[in-house]
Amino acid sequence: MYIYDEIDQKIVDQRVEQFRGQTQRFLAGKLSEDEFRALRLRNGLYVQRYAPMLRVAVPYGLLSSKQMRMFAHIARKYDRDYGHFSTRQNIQYNWPKLEEVPDILADLATVQMHAIQTSGNCVRNITTDHFAGVARDEIVDSFVWCEIIRQWSTFHPEFNWLPRKFKIAVNGATSDRAATEVHDIGLHAVRADDGAVGFRVVIGGGLGRAPMVGHTIREFLPWQHLLTYLEAALRIYNRHGRRDNIHKARIKFVVKEHGVQRFREEVEAEWLQLKDGPNTLIQAEVDRIERRFTRPAYAKLPGRDAALDALLAADTAFRHWHMRNVHPHKVPGYAAVTLSLKQTGVPPGDATSAQLDAVADLADRYSFGELRVSHEQNLILADVALTDLHALWGEAKKLGMATPNIGLLTNIICCPGGDFCSLANAKSIPVAQSIQERFDNLDYLHDIGEIDLNISGCMNACGHHHVGHIGILGVDKGGEEWYQIEIGGNQGEVRPGMRASLGKVIGPSFARAEVPDVIERLIECYLENRDSEAERFIDVAHRIGTEPFKDHVYGKADPQSPRRRRQLAAS
Template identity: 80%
Template structure:
């Protein structure tokens, strides 16, 4: 189950929104709507005015796309932009060069394939994000997409919650491993089952990154599914009424939870919920079935659990084996696998894809994965339903496209925001740092030897690149108008350890990184990363002990020493001779 197909009402909502936004744009261009008041209105439709041009963020609800939709995204890149798009950490796509006056036309084209830019920015409920392996992962407890869609509909143009103190992000995860970073969202929902097999949600409220990173606390251990919307409505109402509006840096719900205190906040939400519970917004089984029935369902063939030709190729082809090890994910249906197409090739800004690449991936999806694909919050594309017997062919095709870099989970699978090259908020550039690190660690054998490592880069404290939860996090800072980079280690987005998730059992949660010391100039960053890696390699027990495990075992001090404690730290760092290795 994966792609939700609109009914006529869903379609009318999107079509009428295009007309409404066109009217707003025309009034702005005619001088009837001030710049100041047009701003929050255009933001509610994903249009920022960036450093050099507007930026349009198009919603990809919970990261699912059809090949037809991806071709439309390619078409928009070609027709209205500079022939490429940027897949973001919120499973959306961003165009960096559209013309403000053409945005209504772009939206009209998107509406023809059931897409939109509704609430992709602004202080409202944003796109719902989810596990990019939803519906196919073997550790899945509950298919999260049905619930994502129910929340999407409830949150679309919610009249009461369209002018919140600050933006509001909801993530849903339905597996025993958290692949949706639910603990760093305003609300994180873990779909679980109770002892009787009934579906419900563990509700985490008040996590977040940005300048006050917080791992969100569990506010409710088990919320039966019928009460999902009334509980969300209660939480949002408490936030809308009492969230701070005097200081935008203290306006997220995490600050309300922190300043109110968890127990009191929980009591306030529960008190409001008590008055909404069992009211009209209480979900009913018919509605869940109706939404379920509107999702596409891949027509899986009956296949053997393991493909023998695949096993033979894996035995003899090292390059293929490397790719399979890193970029292929086990599937719950026998004979199938999920393939991650890496958008993290050395020399390309992380998450970027050209229109030609998008068209080619759409073709791959048609030929090998039931015409559907997904965007991961790690800014890659996923073909979720590939036959094992097709993996070798998909690998060959992905190589031609430059999407077969076998680096998923490895150091060069960098999460990176657009940074100072595009974003007007950024203190520093982030893409050149990512490119320099990818170049330094270009040797695949070395990369695989280092093993699993999340490296995340943000160009400013707003943390769009999720630097707090990278095993290594890099933050661009501004000192006297110069770009500097602060390094932290020990963060974890909470997905990498297998754990059991059910009511009353602690979740293997996210952790936040610690800053190792003073900042560095951009040119020094690859050397610093190399020092950290060397320190890790010298101290790990075995290959099974990952970078993050070593940091958690021995602490940050040895890493600090490795970076700052050299006898002559002012001299240029000795670079490891990777190229000749």
């Protein structure tokens, strides 16, 4: 955890008072609806279909048990006893009262939390790998760099009214678990031959209605120049981004319209003016930020635990959970554990106040009092001793957070959709649930293997449907809810060598009730075509293309399909 110093605390406290004043002026009729809208949005407050929605920042997805208990407190006191973890690694409350929001923010500030820039046309929450600091393939601890960028971007005077929202993701490992190629700016830590740390800078990715994969505009940016380079890129965007059309206002359109080469030259030219100026980072600051992060006091443990091995051999259910929800750790004797928020029957990413409190307790007892939120909308205990895994599994099961589905079909990323969101064209949560219900057989799920299924209730793509191996998009047709299916999307280089890609629509959309059947057909087609269990759905989709899937779904299937041929040969 990054621990605030006095100034960090003061900045958050000041903002609570500023926002309280803005809210009071609005309620007193001294601030127009339009103006207050823009002001409240940059403090995470939307007015939604039924009530306001408050999005609270979880900077880069890292939080303490104390902060998690505060989330539970807020859910109980100001909301309907639950919160929703979003794909931005934040938490959202769907039922707060507008006039109580300043009090919620004041409560949050007591545990070093806030809702600053969780919406609005400004730099949003910086996101990163949920295994930062513990991953075996770590290059740098991305949390440190995220915090440096968080401070730089918090109330940046020049970039507070950008053409559109701006999302920065940082990846500090070899694998990209932060989907950095589909962000406005993605930063990839690189270590030069001499050990010097720098970043590869990717610009112009993004989802939404015109999804694009970003472009590398600089292969190696020495860390000292991180902020001046960001400042240059943001300035080019602030000056040249389109303001006449909200649908063409993201930085990706500037990159597209100017062309990558020209855009790069513009940023580099601006950067030359700022380079080596006061915003040039210094080692003392990096060290200071690093020291303000608490670090787990790991015990010296053996890399294997015989008792654990025996339990794994004896208990299939535990083994399944271990296989899917337990992840390797860079410190011997420890593992990272995902607590799944994807239990069938519960909206993906939702957690009750009782669960939030209970998870905070688990974090205290098993993981040095810290937690992470993943962009896949699960919670993570990053530092669990191997000797504790079985006990933790037992407790997580009681909480309904041990569904062994991480990386599997039912670990669905899903936006709040038409049940809550006023932008949505269609509901998304019931679709997720109907798919989870259809694929409730664990053996079958494990046989299908790794697959990302993402659902968005509209083309704003909060559910990241473009980068799901299977993506589902809710669309409105003459007032009715329909669902378009894409396949072949990939969130990024989770496995080295496979860059981010965007899904392709397989054909006309479906009614909600048809969706589970369609998913089943896609899975059938995959199983028929895979060359081995090691070949994942996405690998097959990239190898054979969308046509065979399309044919299988829309009924033009070749009777001589591989499976059919095998059946014929067997008979």
